[in-house]
Amino acid sequence: MDVFCGIDWAEDHHDIAVVDRDGQLLARRRISDDAAGLTALLGLLAGHGDSADDPVPVAIETPRGLLTACLRATGRQVYPVNPMATARYRDRHSAAGRKSDHGDAVVLANILRTDMHAHRPLPADSELAQAIAVLARAQQDAVWDRVTAHNKLRSHLREYFPAFLAAFAGVRDGITRPEARVILTAAPTPAEAAKLTLAQLRTLLKKAGRSRGTDAEAARLRDAFRAAQMRQLPLVEQAMGRQALALLRQFDAACASADDLEAAAVESFNQHPDAGIITSFPGLGALTGARVLAETGDDRSRFTDANGLKAYAGAAPITRASGKTRSVTRRKVKNDRLAAVGYVWAFCALTASPGARAHYDRRKDAGDRHAAAQRNLFGRLLGCLHHCLATGQHYDEAIAFPTPTATPAAA
Template identity: 30%
Template sequence: MIELFNPFSAPESYRACLGIDWGEQKNCIHLLAAEAGEIERFEIDADPASMGAFVRGLRQRFGAGRILAVSEQSKGALVNLLVDVEFIDLLAVNPKAAAKYRLSLHPGGSKSDPIDANALLRMLFTHRDHMSRMCRGDEPSRRLDGLSRHRRNLVAQRVQVALRLQSLLRRYYPQALGMLGAGEIWDPISLAFLRRWPCFSQLARTREQTLRQFYYTQGSRSARAIGRRLQHWRSSAALSSDTLLEQLGVIELSDDLEQLRVLNKQIHKLDTLIRNAYAQHPDKVIFSSFPAAGPAMAPRLAAVFGTDRDRFESCAQLQAYVGIAPIKIISGTKLNRTFMRRFCPKFLKQTFHEWAGLSIQFCPWAKACYRMLLDRGKGTAAAKRAIAFKWIRIMYRCWKNRTPYDENAYVQALIKRRSPIVEWMKKLGYLDEENTILFA
């Protein structure tokens, strides 16, 4: 049975409800008090001083009574200001749901800040069960989440600069690409080489012994690797006789190298901060017990779950929240379609997708499942999402029960349920015909 939500009745007994349409300059607020029959309209400057004065006015007007507020914004200045106010319960509504609800009230497509605020206020009475209350969350998980997101942004910037640097080298100094280290272009040996020989005219004048000594000094001791680079150096020739091309390339190269140096330093600093923060997380033993959950992935996984065991009502809610659960559209017997979920926290979805891919290398049942899905015609990305879907279910139960992951126990459960994964584990040599585990 569907019932309308009355925020003014017991057990809630809120003194007032707010619908807030956030703006960069002004916030449009619609207020409905319990004792009033009409909606009051406010337009408050978005700066902290003006909003703070408005909140204090609510406290003076409604005394010790509680206030229920709803906004489309799930992060930002407005949320940071209101989520700490003790007498305000702040709810978040999906922006797409709010837009569809506004359209149902105004089929002609009318839109304005007052219309949006009014629609949000109405949603409190009709769709309260589809809204979630916002809270800060525990500090250790918030710290890990913020540091991990910042690190991911810096890594993305580093990749962007590295791609630009590679394009630059192909344009004026392609000989250097065969002289760099076997790793990434932002590795110390590659950066040191480009700083010392920023153009081919300088590289051509150097001696072979100098190059050999450079690689030894940088920790590259493989005779085969050094020989291959020196052979490339001996067979190299100038790209062009245009000296200006080299001069401009050296200037641009210097800027890119400096950016990579700074980004490497910042990422290294964040790695230290993340390692120290994760060491203090109360659930570190649980998340470190999963395959491939190393120094980079385990903190990201711990940040997703947090320490509040009541945060997610079910595993399905978590799978949908992080974007791993697919969207299914079924209409009678004529239409049955499945879509990848796109409207979701991209960083969280990326976290589970990356970790599922890594787990294939270290977890026997995950590798067997991956091979099975590929054999069924699934693409690599779809197969990794399917494995992530299974991993979230496992991780959710371990997190709820506060118990570390046990690989052998899960494999025994697969055997008991006669999962098709078991047959693929036998094909890969992880189980014998008697279902005896052959891996440590």
């Protein structure tokens, strides 16, 4: 490749720089962030040798956005470069610390010219894999939002209505249960909750979908709400009840979003050819499998070996050595989403796979703490997944975790 393109990304415009192999600036332009700007960019690249058989590679500071998606659709290699890395490269060209949008575009083009081998292009994932990534990541964000909304609501209830928390403390899922949310909507303050009759509580429980044990549960809740408790001043209590309803609406919306996105992600994942292989692994279901596929993709050339995938997921340790000093620590720079689902995957595999449990126990016996042993197990499972996807095989417990053969005793 003799021509390289750098794009300094902005919200409403982009600066373009095209350089040759010798670092000479061939063209520069500022384009708008619309279809006309994309047409101008493609025309500029075509004027410098861009073709379908030999597309010009592009470096840009973001892996997202319409411009990046459209450039990927042309079949060219798109290299997302972290802005912090761009800043370090900028210091190679100017000691004065100057900065400009055009200058950054030139720096990005020169990064490809000199260090293309050190950067990873965006994978050539299929359209279905990209759609699964959107849904799985959105669902994971919705789950995190749901946790945040739950914590806010719980913290607020502790300030004026601890009896409500106590009433659902011993119940599975606590205040996230549908009946808890329905009752809180009907009676957001201790005064209103204490006035609820058995008939009203039974009606609310049935409205929330409960069909068994409604009489006993209604009696238990009535006694809990009418028990003596500390109270805020009446007007303050009413105001805090209104705030609780607002927080409850946010929590309900987060729950609905997470459930809706989960159904969409699972539906799309089940249509993917790799779904059967991924879910054949112990500890991986449709939703967690969708999250794994979302972060690893289906481009087989993305990771040449399992070690690259493990490093990407944060399951491979980092070794730092200088002179006589040597340390091995966990990897902090990683794909946080894949690392998060890896923790769940490894934890579930402990009960679903005897081999995984034995591997975890061996690491613990060797001195690893729980997190380190689980991270090591996650790396082992990732290596197996990489092999199975590359060869088209389903998971086999006997191959993944072979039973160690006993060494015969010496005569």
